Amino acid sequence: METRLLDANLPEDVAAVAAVLRDGGIAALPTETVYGLAGNALDPDVVAAIYAAKGRPSDNPLIVHIASADDLPRIAREVPPAATALAERFWPGPLTVVLPRQPVIPDRVTAGLDTVAVRVPAHDAFRAVLRAAGVPLAAPSANRAGSPSPTTAQHVVHDLAGRIPAVLDGGPCDVGVESTVVDLTSTPPRLLRPGGVSLEQLREVLGDVGVDPAVVGEMAADQTPGAPGMKYRHYAPAAPVVVVDGTAAEAAAYVRAQGLEHPAVLCFDEEAGAFAGFEVVAYGSEDDPRSLARGLFDALRALDRPEVSRIFARCPAEDDGLSQAVRNRLLKAAAFRVVRADAPAGT
Ligand code: AMP
Ligand code: MG
Secondary structure: OOOEEEEOOOHHHHHHHHHHHHOOOOEEEOOOOOOEEEEEOOOHHHHHHHHHHHOOOOOOOOEEEOOOHHHHHHHEOOOOHHHHHHHHHHOOOOEEEEEEEOOOOOHHHHOOOOEEEEEOOOOHHHHHHHHHHOOOEEOOEOOOOOOOOOOOHHHHHHHHOOOOOEEEEOOOOOOOOOOEEEEOOOOOOEEEEOOOOOHHHHHHHHOOOEEOHHHOOOOOOOOOOOOHHHHOOOOOOOOOEEEEEOOHHHHHHHHHHHOOOOEEEEEOHHHHHHHOOOEEEEOOOOOOHHHHHHHHHHHHHHOOOOOOOEEEEOOOOOOOHHHHHHHHHHHHHOOOOEEEOOOOOOO
Protein backbone atom coordinates (compact mmCIF):
# COMPACT_ATOMS: atom_id res chain seq x y z
CA MET A 1 0.00 0.00 0.00
CA GLU A 2 1.23 3.47 -0.84
CA THR A 3 1.03 5.98 2.04
CA ARG A 4 0.00 9.44 0.85
CA LEU A 5 1.41 12.44 2.74
CA LEU A 6 -1.26 15.15 2.82
CA ASP A 7 -1.21 18.72 4.13
CA ALA A 8 -3.37 19.73 7.10
CA ASN A 9 -3.35 23.34 5.83
CA LEU A 10 -5.07 22.42 2.56
CA PRO A 11 -8.87 22.09 2.84
CA GLU A 12 -8.92 19.59 -0.05
CA ASP A 13 -6.41 17.37 1.75
CA VAL A 14 -8.40 17.53 4.99
CA ALA A 15 -11.50 16.60 2.96
CA ALA A 16 -9.63 13.70 1.35
CA VAL A 17 -8.71 12.27 4.76
CA ALA A 18 -12.29 12.70 6.01
CA ALA A 19 -13.44 10.77 2.92
CA VAL A 20 -11.01 7.93 3.65
CA LEU A 21 -12.40 7.69 7.20
CA ARG A 22 -16.02 7.93 6.09
CA ASP A 23 -15.41 5.06 3.65
CA GLY A 24 -14.18 2.76 6.40
CA GLY A 25 -10.47 3.46 6.01
CA ILE A 26 -7.89 4.55 8.56
CA ALA A 27 -5.47 7.50 8.45
CA ALA A 28 -2.97 9.29 10.68
CA LEU A 29 -3.91 12.79 11.80
CA PRO A 30 -2.27 15.48 13.90
CA THR A 31 -3.70 16.23 17.32
CA GLU A 32 -2.41 18.74 19.85
CA THR A 33 -0.93 15.84 21.89
CA VAL A 34 0.65 13.37 19.42
CA TYR A 35 -0.35 12.05 15.97
CA GLY A 36 -3.29 9.67 16.11
CA LEU A 37 -4.20 6.71 13.88
CA ALA A 38 -7.90 7.33 13.36
CA GLY A 39 -10.84 5.27 12.18
CA ASN A 40 -14.59 4.97 12.73
CA ALA A 41 -14.96 3.98 16.39
CA LEU A 42 -18.35 2.38 15.75
CA ASP A 43 -17.08 -0.17 13.19
CA PRO A 44 -15.31 -3.20 14.72
CA ASP A 45 -13.55 -4.04 11.42
CA VAL A 46 -12.08 -0.55 11.19
CA VAL A 47 -10.96 -0.77 14.79
CA ALA A 48 -9.34 -4.13 14.03
CA ALA A 49 -7.44 -2.48 11.17
CA ILE A 50 -6.07 0.15 13.58
CA TYR A 51 -4.76 -2.56 15.93
CA ALA A 52 -3.26 -4.47 13.00
CA ALA A 53 -1.46 -1.45 11.50
CA LYS A 54 0.08 -0.58 14.86
CA GLY A 55 0.78 -4.15 15.95
CA ARG A 56 -1.04 -3.19 19.15
CA PRO A 57 -2.04 -5.89 21.66
CA SER A 58 -5.82 -6.31 21.59
CA ASP A 59 -6.14 -5.84 25.37
CA ASN A 60 -4.97 -2.21 25.17
CA PRO A 61 -8.11 -0.08 24.62
CA LEU A 62 -8.42 2.97 22.37
CA ILE A 63 -9.51 6.52 23.07
CA VAL A 64 -12.65 7.70 21.25
CA HIS A 65 -12.49 11.25 19.88
CA ILE A 66 -15.63 13.33 19.51
CA ALA A 67 -16.26 16.78 18.04
CA SER A 68 -17.96 18.24 21.10
CA ALA A 69 -19.05 17.39 24.63
CA ASP A 70 -22.62 17.34 23.28
CA ASP A 71 -21.76 13.97 21.69
CA LEU A 72 -20.80 12.44 25.04
CA PRO A 73 -24.17 10.75 25.71
CA ARG A 74 -23.80 8.84 22.40
CA ILE A 75 -20.61 7.27 23.72
CA ALA A 76 -21.10 7.13 27.50
CA ARG A 77 -24.27 5.80 29.13
CA GLU A 78 -23.74 7.96 32.21
CA VAL A 79 -22.38 11.49 32.09
CA PRO A 80 -21.76 12.51 35.71
CA PRO A 81 -21.49 16.17 36.75
CA ALA A 82 -17.72 15.65 37.09
CA ALA A 83 -17.49 14.87 33.37
CA THR A 84 -19.49 17.95 32.45
CA ALA A 85 -17.35 20.14 34.70
CA LEU A 86 -14.11 18.78 33.21
CA ALA A 87 -15.46 19.17 29.68
CA GLU A 88 -16.37 22.80 30.32
CA ARG A 89 -12.95 23.60 31.68
CA PHE A 90 -10.60 21.51 29.51
CA TRP A 91 -12.29 20.59 26.22
CA PRO A 92 -11.24 20.84 23.52
CA GLY A 93 -7.90 19.81 24.94
CA PRO A 94 -5.52 17.09 26.15
CA LEU A 95 -7.81 15.41 28.69
CA THR A 96 -9.43 11.97 28.34
CA VAL A 97 -12.20 10.83 30.69
CA VAL A 98 -13.13 7.20 31.35
CA LEU A 99 -16.90 6.64 31.68
CA PRO A 100 -19.37 3.73 31.46
CA ARG A 101 -19.74 2.89 27.78
CA GLN A 102 -22.77 2.82 25.56
CA PRO A 103 -23.44 -0.56 23.88
CA VAL A 104 -22.82 1.08 20.47
CA ILE A 105 -19.09 1.17 21.30
CA PRO A 106 -17.61 -2.13 20.08
CA ASP A 107 -15.75 -4.45 22.46
CA ARG A 108 -12.65 -4.06 20.33
CA VAL A 109 -12.42 -0.34 21.18
CA THR A 110 -12.58 -0.92 24.92
CA ALA A 111 -10.74 -4.26 24.98
CA GLY A 112 -13.91 -5.75 26.43
CA LEU A 113 -14.12 -3.28 29.34
CA ASP A 114 -17.49 -1.84 30.33
CA THR A 115 -15.92 1.63 30.24
CA VAL A 116 -14.83 3.88 27.40
CA ALA A 117 -12.15 6.57 27.22
CA VAL A 118 -13.30 9.79 25.44
CA ARG A 119 -11.92 13.18 24.58
CA VAL A 120 -12.52 16.26 22.41
CA PRO A 121 -9.22 17.10 20.68
CA ALA A 122 -8.21 20.71 20.07
CA HIS A 123 -6.32 20.48 16.75
CA ASP A 124 -8.23 22.35 14.02
CA ALA A 125 -7.57 19.78 11.29
CA PHE A 126 -8.60 16.88 13.51
CA ARG A 127 -11.78 18.72 14.45
CA ALA A 128 -12.53 19.46 10.80
CA VAL A 129 -12.09 15.77 9.96
CA LEU A 130 -14.31 14.74 12.87
CA ARG A 131 -17.09 17.03 11.67
CA ALA A 132 -16.76 15.95 8.04
CA ALA A 133 -16.52 12.23 8.87
CA GLY A 134 -19.61 12.51 11.07
CA VAL A 135 -18.63 9.57 13.31
CA PRO A 136 -16.63 9.32 16.53
CA LEU A 137 -13.02 8.42 15.76
CA ALA A 138 -10.97 5.89 17.67
CA ALA A 139 -7.39 7.14 17.53
CA PRO A 140 -4.46 5.65 19.41
CA SER A 141 -1.03 7.15 18.87
CA ALA A 142 0.09 6.57 15.26
CA ASN A 143 3.27 4.62 16.06
CA ARG A 144 4.20 0.95 15.92
CA ALA A 145 3.27 -0.49 19.31
CA GLY A 146 6.12 -0.07 21.80
CA SER A 147 7.97 2.75 20.06
CA PRO A 148 7.82 6.41 21.12
CA SER A 149 4.62 8.21 20.16
CA PRO A 150 4.89 10.25 16.94
CA THR A 151 5.00 14.03 17.25
CA THR A 152 5.66 14.74 13.55
CA ALA A 153 4.25 13.35 10.31
CA GLN A 154 7.77 12.05 9.56
CA HIS A 155 7.67 9.92 12.71
CA VAL A 156 4.40 8.40 11.47
CA VAL A 157 5.85 7.75 8.01
CA HIS A 158 8.89 6.09 9.60
CA ASP A 159 6.68 3.70 11.59
CA LEU A 160 3.67 3.12 9.35
CA ALA A 161 4.62 3.79 5.69
CA GLY A 162 3.09 1.05 3.56
CA ARG A 163 0.67 0.07 6.33
CA ILE A 164 -1.82 2.97 6.15
CA PRO A 165 -3.21 4.92 3.18
CA ALA A 166 -2.60 8.49 4.38
CA VAL A 167 -0.86 10.79 6.86
CA LEU A 168 -2.15 14.34 7.31
CA ASP A 169 0.87 16.54 8.04
CA GLY A 170 0.10 19.30 10.54
CA GLY A 171 3.69 19.94 11.63
CA PRO A 172 5.05 19.18 15.11
CA CYS A 173 2.50 18.59 17.87
CA ASP A 174 1.95 21.37 20.36
CA VAL A 175 1.90 19.35 23.61
CA GLY A 176 4.11 16.43 22.53
CA VAL A 177 2.94 13.83 25.08
CA GLU A 178 -0.37 11.96 25.12
CA SER A 179 -3.49 13.18 26.88
CA THR A 180 -4.09 13.03 30.60
CA VAL A 181 -6.42 10.09 31.37
CA VAL A 182 -8.74 10.29 34.38
CA ASP A 183 -11.12 7.53 35.43
CA LEU A 184 -14.45 8.99 36.54
CA THR A 185 -16.00 5.59 37.32
CA SER A 186 -14.06 5.26 40.58
CA THR A 187 -14.49 7.26 43.80
CA PRO A 188 -12.53 9.42 44.13
CA PRO A 189 -11.67 9.86 40.42
CA ARG A 190 -8.28 8.40 39.56
CA LEU A 191 -5.45 9.70 37.40
CA LEU A 192 -4.46 6.85 35.08
CA ARG A 193 -1.97 8.73 32.91
CA PRO A 194 -0.45 12.20 33.42
CA GLY A 195 -0.46 14.52 30.40
CA GLY A 196 -1.14 18.06 29.24
CA VAL A 197 -3.75 18.68 31.97
CA SER A 198 -2.09 18.46 35.37
CA LEU A 199 -3.18 16.66 38.51
CA GLU A 200 -3.42 20.07 40.22
CA GLN A 201 -5.78 21.30 37.50
CA LEU A 202 -7.91 18.17 37.87
CA ARG A 203 -8.08 18.67 41.63
CA GLU A 204 -9.23 22.27 41.15
CA VAL A 205 -12.31 20.93 39.39
CA LEU A 206 -12.84 17.55 41.08
CA GLY A 207 -11.46 17.98 44.59
CA ASP A 208 -9.89 14.70 45.64
CA VAL A 209 -8.19 12.75 42.79
CA GLY A 210 -6.30 9.48 43.37
CA VAL A 211 -3.26 8.39 41.36
CA ASP A 212 -3.06 4.91 39.84
CA PRO A 213 0.05 3.04 41.07
CA ALA A 214 1.08 2.37 37.46
CA VAL A 215 1.76 6.10 37.00
CA VAL A 216 4.74 5.98 39.32
CA GLY A 217 5.89 2.36 39.45
CA GLU A 218 6.18 -0.75 37.37
CA MET A 219 3.24 -3.12 37.57
CA ALA A 220 3.86 -6.60 38.94
CA ALA A 221 2.85 -9.32 36.46
CA ASP A 222 -0.23 -10.22 38.51
CA GLN A 223 -1.43 -6.64 39.03
CA THR A 224 -4.14 -5.04 36.92
CA PRO A 225 -3.53 -1.39 36.14
CA GLY A 226 -6.50 0.98 35.86
CA ALA A 227 -5.43 1.82 32.32
CA PRO A 228 -4.65 -1.48 30.63
CA GLY A 229 -2.01 -0.03 28.30
CA MET A 230 0.12 0.96 31.28
CA LYS A 231 1.53 -2.53 31.66
CA TYR A 232 3.31 -2.57 28.31
CA ARG A 233 6.88 -1.55 27.58
CA HIS A 234 6.50 1.81 25.97
CA TYR A 235 8.30 4.64 24.27
CA ALA A 236 11.41 2.50 24.22
CA PRO A 237 14.27 2.82 21.72
CA ALA A 238 16.35 -0.28 20.93
CA ALA A 239 18.99 0.48 23.59
CA PRO A 240 18.09 0.20 27.29
CA VAL A 241 17.24 3.55 28.90
CA VAL A 242 18.42 4.39 32.42
CA VAL A 243 17.32 7.52 34.28
CA VAL A 244 20.27 9.11 36.09
CA ASP A 245 19.51 11.40 39.03
CA GLY A 246 22.02 13.73 40.68
CA THR A 247 23.85 16.77 39.33
CA ALA A 248 24.93 16.91 35.68
CA ALA A 249 28.60 16.57 36.72
CA GLU A 250 27.82 13.51 38.85
CA ALA A 251 25.78 12.01 36.02
CA ALA A 252 28.61 12.58 33.51
CA ALA A 253 31.07 10.88 35.88
CA TYR A 254 28.63 8.02 36.32
CA VAL A 255 28.24 7.52 32.55
CA ARG A 256 32.03 7.58 32.10
CA ALA A 257 32.49 5.05 34.91
CA GLN A 258 30.27 2.53 33.11
CA GLY A 259 33.02 2.17 30.47
CA LEU A 260 30.53 1.44 27.70
CA GLU A 261 31.14 1.63 23.95
CA HIS A 262 28.87 4.32 22.44
CA PRO A 263 26.68 5.40 25.35
CA ALA A 264 24.28 8.26 24.66
CA VAL A 265 22.90 10.97 26.90
CA LEU A 266 19.43 12.50 26.78
CA CYS A 267 19.64 15.71 28.76
CA PHE A 268 18.37 19.23 29.35
CA ASP A 269 19.64 22.01 27.04
CA GLU A 270 21.41 23.74 29.94
CA GLU A 271 23.59 20.78 30.85
CA ALA A 272 24.65 19.53 27.40
CA GLY A 273 28.16 20.90 28.01
CA ALA A 274 28.62 18.69 31.08
CA PHE A 275 28.30 15.62 28.83
CA ALA A 276 30.86 16.71 26.21
CA GLY A 277 32.55 13.66 24.69
CA PHE A 278 29.40 11.53 24.69
CA GLU A 279 26.71 11.48 22.07
CA VAL A 280 24.24 14.01 23.47
CA VAL A 281 20.68 14.82 22.51
CA ALA A 282 19.18 17.75 24.44
CA TYR A 283 15.39 17.63 24.51
CA GLY A 284 14.42 20.98 26.04
CA SER A 285 15.02 23.39 28.88
CA GLU A 286 14.83 22.15 32.47
CA ASP A 287 13.05 25.40 33.33
CA ASP A 288 10.42 24.89 30.64
CA PRO A 289 8.52 21.60 31.02
CA ARG A 290 6.51 22.43 27.88
CA SER A 291 9.72 22.31 25.84
CA LEU A 292 10.68 18.98 27.43
CA ALA A 293 7.28 17.49 26.58
CA ARG A 294 7.56 18.74 22.99
CA GLY A 295 11.07 17.41 22.52
CA LEU A 296 11.02 14.10 24.36
CA PHE A 297 9.71 11.63 21.79
CA ASP A 298 11.71 13.13 18.92
CA ALA A 299 14.86 12.83 21.06
CA LEU A 300 14.11 9.21 21.98
CA ARG A 301 13.63 8.45 18.29
CA ALA A 302 16.89 10.19 17.37
CA LEU A 303 18.70 7.82 19.77
CA ASP A 304 16.94 4.72 18.48
CA ARG A 305 19.95 3.40 16.54
CA PRO A 306 21.66 0.02 16.69
CA GLU A 307 25.12 1.36 17.62
CA VAL A 308 23.84 3.12 20.76
CA SER A 309 24.59 0.77 23.67
CA ARG A 310 22.67 2.54 26.43
CA ILE A 311 20.78 5.79 26.87
CA PHE A 312 21.35 7.72 30.09
CA ALA A 313 18.43 10.08 30.56
CA ARG A 314 18.03 13.18 32.66
CA CYS A 315 14.53 13.51 33.98
CA PRO A 316 12.69 16.50 35.47
CA ALA A 317 11.54 16.43 39.09
CA GLU A 318 7.88 15.66 39.29
CA ASP A 319 6.83 19.11 40.43
CA ASP A 320 4.02 20.14 38.12
CA GLY A 321 1.78 18.75 35.44
CA LEU A 322 3.89 18.48 32.34
CA SER A 323 7.00 17.56 34.33
CA GLN A 324 4.99 14.71 35.80
CA ALA A 325 3.98 13.59 32.31
CA VAL A 326 7.55 13.77 31.01
CA ARG A 327 8.85 11.89 34.05
CA ASN A 328 6.19 9.21 33.62
CA ARG A 329 7.05 8.67 29.92
CA LEU A 330 10.79 8.56 30.60
CA LEU A 331 10.36 6.15 33.50
CA LYS A 332 8.29 3.91 31.26
CA ALA A 333 10.91 4.12 28.50
CA ALA A 334 13.45 3.15 31.20
CA ALA A 335 11.24 0.35 32.57
CA PHE A 336 11.53 2.29 35.86
CA ARG A 337 15.32 1.84 36.07
CA VAL A 338 16.61 4.87 38.01
CA VAL A 339 20.14 5.20 39.38
CA ARG A 340 21.68 7.85 41.61
CA ALA A 341 24.78 9.26 39.94
CA ASP A 342 26.86 8.98 43.11
CA ALA A 343 26.25 5.20 43.24
CA PRO A 344 29.32 3.01 42.46
CA ALA A 345 29.92 2.07 38.80
CA GLY A 346 28.16 -1.00 37.49
CA THR A 347 25.09 -0.71 39.72
P1 AMP B 1 -3.05 5.71 23.27
O1 AMP B 1 -4.27 5.92 22.47
O2 AMP B 1 -2.00 4.94 22.54
O3 AMP B 1 -2.58 6.99 23.85
O4 AMP B 1 -3.49 4.80 24.49
C1 AMP B 1 -4.73 4.96 25.08
C2 AMP B 1 -4.64 4.61 26.53
O5 AMP B 1 -5.84 5.07 27.18
C3 AMP B 1 -4.62 3.11 26.80
O6 AMP B 1 -3.34 2.58 26.76
C4 AMP B 1 -5.21 3.02 28.19
O7 AMP B 1 -4.17 3.20 29.12
C5 AMP B 1 -6.15 4.24 28.25
N1 AMP B 1 -7.54 3.77 28.11
C6 AMP B 1 -8.26 3.65 26.99
N2 AMP B 1 -9.49 3.18 27.26
C7 AMP B 1 -9.55 2.97 28.58
C8 AMP B 1 -10.54 2.48 29.48
N3 AMP B 1 -11.75 2.09 29.05
N4 AMP B 1 -10.24 2.40 30.79
C9 AMP B 1 -9.03 2.79 31.23
N5 AMP B 1 -8.05 3.27 30.43
C10 AMP B 1 -8.30 3.36 29.13
MG1 MG C 1 0.19 4.95 22.35
